[in-house]
Amino acid sequence: EVQLLESGGGLVQPGGSLRLSCAASGFTFSTYAMSWVRQAPGKGLEWVSAISGSGVSTYYADSVKGRFTISRDNSKNTLHLEMNSLRAEDTAVYYCAKAVNERTVVAPAGDYWGQGTLVTVSS
């Protein structure tokens, strides 16, 4: 059974940093691209970042480029999102998602999602 479990969310002050993790199980992790999608309270979905199965290629939304870094450790089946220079508008539930097939990398087509972790940026 595929499972994705996010962790690392919490309350952080503006300008601060946070590292999210997503522990994956139930599939061959290195085969599939992974992505992060966020949802601000009461708002819609926003694509944040994606990483290829090998970890060589990474992609970012303009809203987070230069501040967020996506990475993965295929030996530990774990996905990360390093978030720096956090702003109030980064407040959201952050989901990790597994790509639906091997050819999907950037397209927002995730067939399995975690339960989400809440990041609150506030002083």
Added chain:
Amino acid sequence: QSALTQPASLSGSPGQSITISCTGTSSDVGGYNYVSWYQQHPGKAPKLMIYEVSNRPSGVSDRFSGSKSGNTASLTISGLQAEDEADYYCGSYTSSTTGVFGTGTKVTVL
């Protein structure tokens, strides 16, 4: 990258069919066959219903179907059921090598 445009809300009676539109540009929806659709119930993670315009993941009811014409993609729900009441989002690959989601549609079953 601007969000794709969806109607804010749609409603239908049980058994009816409804179609949700998702309008983008030639740089996203119109340019690639990488359009997806998600269903999201309150407090839950999104569920993939359609990918690559018209493909259904295993386990998704065949009452859900997807299509695309030009810069507009569509999700049709046939035989509307009470459990279909949810928010629906489209998504697409973009020419900027990013992803983008739609504004979301709240579907109400009357």
